[in-house]
Amino acid sequence: MPPKQTKGEYIETDTGNKVSRKSVILGSQNIILGGKTIIQADCTIRGDLRRTVAPGQQSGNVAIAVGRYCFLSRSSVLRPPGKIARGIYSYYPMKIGDHVFVGEGSVVEAALIGSYVHISKDCVIGKFTIIKDCVRIEEGTVIAPNSVIPSFSVVSGRPGVVVAELPETAVEGLERA
Template identity: 65%
Template sequence: MELSITRYDKAEYIETDTGNKVSRKSVICGSQNIVLGGKTIIQTDCVIRGDLRRVGGGPTVVVAIGKYCVLSARCVLRPPYKTFKGVFNYYPMKLGDYVYVGEDTIVEAATIGNFVQIGNNCVIGRFAIIKDCVKIEDGTVVPPHAVISSFSIVRGSPGLCAGELPECIQDVYEQETKDYYAKFVPRR
C-alpha cells in the first residue's frame, strides 16, 4: 500500500529537536510527565493526559511514547486508574515503538507493545496489555484488564481474536510508520 503525502500547516505544528511533530491544536496536560521517543506525530485535537499521576511518591513519567508513533486526530491517551486499599491512584502508560493510533480512539491501556496498529473509533480499556505485533480493527472495544497476545488480529465488542498476522508484520508496520512520518510534510 502506497501512502500519499500528507501536507500540514507549518505554523500549526511544533517540531522538536528529536523530530517529534506536535499539533498546537492538541491538548497535552502535564507535559513534564510525558516522554516522546522521537519522530512521533501528534495530530490535531489529540488529548494526552500526563497530569493524571500517582499521588505521593512514584514514577514521574506518566505517559511514555516510543519512536515513530502516530497519534491521529481526536485520539485520547489517559493513564489507567484504580482504587487499591481505599486509595485512588493513576498508573503509568507505555506505548512502544512504531505504534499507530487511529482517529477518535480512546486508550487507557497499561502497555501497548511495539509494532501495533489500532484502528479508528476504538476503545482500549483500563490496564489492557497489548503485546507486540498486533492489529486492532476499526470500532473494536478491548475490555479492561484484557491481554492481547502477539500476532493477533482483534475485532468486535468485546474485542476477540479474529485471526493471526504473519511473522513479517513487524517489518511491514515499521516501514508503514516510517513512510507516514517521511510523507508528513509542511505545505510550501
Template identity: 60%
Template structure:
C-alpha cells in the same frame, strides 16, 4: 494520491522538536513534563494526552512514554489507567513502544502497548490492557479492561475478540508504514 505523495501540514500548526516529534498546536498535551516522546512521533490535532494525572501522595506524577515513530490520530484520548487500591485512587504509568499507530477518535487507557502495534479508528482500549508486539486492533473495536492481546493477532468487535493470526512479516510491514508516513508528513511548501 499515490502511497508516496506527501501529506502536507501548515508549519504554523505544528511544533517540531529537536528529536523530530511533530506535535499539533491543536492537541492538548496536559502535564508535558510527564510525557516522554521517543522521537519522530506525530501527534495530530485534537489529540489529548493526559500526563497531568497523579498518583495519590505528593509529587507522584504518572509518566506516559511513547517510543519512536508513533502516530497518534486526530481526536485520540490517551490517559493513564487508574484503580482504587486500599481506598486510595491511583493512576499508573502507560508505556507505548515503537512504531505504534493509533487511529483517529480512539480512547486508550492501556498499561502497555508493545512495538509495531496498529490500533484502528474509534477504538476503546480499556484500563490496564496489555497489547503485545505486532498486534492489530480493528476499527471500532472495544477492548475490555485488563485484556491481554497476544502478539501477532488481530482483535475486532465489541467486545473485542480474537479474529486471526497475523503473518510473521507484520513487524516489517508496520515499521515500513510508520516510517513512510513520517517521511510523507511534511510542512507545506511556501506559496509562490
C-alpha cells in the same frame, strides 16, 4: 525589513517529534516522547493524571511514555489507567512501544502497548490492558479492561476478540505503514 513568519500548525522538538498546536497536552512534564512521533490536532494526552503517593515516598513522575516513530491521529485520547488502591484513587503509568499507530477518535487507557501495534479508528482500549508486539486492532473494536492481547494477533468486535493471526513478516508491513 523581512516579512513576518507565520507559525506552522506543528511544533517540532529537538528529537524530531511533531506536536500539533491544536492538540491538548496536560501535564507535559510527565510525558516522554521517544522521538520522531507525530501528534495531530485535537489529540488529548493526560499526563496530569499520575500516581499519587504518600508524603515522604518517592515515585517516578512519568505518566505516559511513548516510543519512537509513533503516530497519534486526530481526536485520539491517551489517558493513564487508574483504580482505587488503599482507599485512594490512583493512576498508573502507561507505556507505548515503538512504531505504534493510534487511529482517529480512539481512546486508550492501556497499561502497556508493545511495538508495531496498529489501533484503527474509533477503538476503545480498556484500563490496564496489555497489548503485546505486532498486533492489529480493527476499526470500532472495544477491548475490555484487564485484557491481554497476544503477539501477532488481529482483534475485532465488541468486546474485542482475536479473530486471526498475523504472519511473522507482518512487522515489516506495519513498520512501513
